[in-house]
Amino acid sequence: MSAAPISLADVTSAADQTYRWSPNGFLRAYEAGAFDARVELIDGEVVPVVIGEWHGETAFRIGGILRDVAGGIVTGSTLSAGDSLPDPDCWVRRAGAEPAGQLSDRLSVWKPADVLLVVEVSDESVMRDLTVKPAIYGSAGYPTYWVITRDAIYEHTDPTAAGYRTRTEYRRGERIGLRYAGTELSVGELLGPVD
Incomplete structure (x- = not known):
């Protein structure tokens, strides 16, 4: 007998009671099909993942551009941090x-x-992507983190236990270094057409 899926309202209610999920507890619930929407675990809190048209199209464009650059494997899997x-x-x-x-x-x-x-392609989640997630990815030691918005790319580098030491903003007409590949990419190409 399987448990009924957990709705986002239930998750919000649980968050109000300051319940903190462990990665193992979250994984067991996720793999058992306990959530009725796409979610991620951020600092012990279950957070819904919202993907609109611009977000989806931009994520696929970025993945395609990165796949064309030699030197790594591009994935969209969950990343433990x-x-x-x-x-x-x-x-x-x-x-x-x-x-x-x-x-x-x-x-x-x-x-x-x-x-x-x-x-992170950031539309509805821009504040979390620019404040909470740099702390998560930086403390995990991941060397470079990009937040891509409709107008700019925010590159975070020099990870520390508290986040990143450096954040640089890149706009259309500029180029951003792809450090691991020793090349640069057009910010405008990464951002895509202007709305």
């Missing part, structure tokens, strides 16, 4: 890298040196 299990829109791992461990049969843990770039 401390006590969080965020779902970046895409991230790049070193070709030939082996997992450092397993959280479940379907979810690996990766060494920070093997995670070359983490990308």
Whole structure:
């Protein structure tokens, strides 16, 4: 007998009671089909993932551009980061890298040196992507984190235990360095057409 799916209203109610999910507890619930929507674990809190048209199109465009650049494997899988299990829109791992461990049969843990770039396409979640997630990805030791909005790319580098030391904003007409590949990309091409 399986349990009834947990609705987002139930998750919100649980969050109001300051329940903190562990990565293992979240994974067990997720893999058992307990959630009725796409969610991610951010600092012990279950957060809904909302993907609109602009977000979806931009994420696929970024993934395609990154796949065309040699030097890594582009994926959209959940990326373990401390006590969080965020779902970046895409991230790049070193070709030939082996997992450092397993959280479940379907979810690996990766060494920070093997995670070359983490990308969040940010529309509805821009504040969380620019404040909470840099702390999560930086403290995990991931070297470069991009937040892509409709107008700019915010590159976070120099990870520390508290986040990143450096955040640089790039706009259309500029180029952003793809550090792990030793090349640069057009910000306008990454952002796509102007609405």
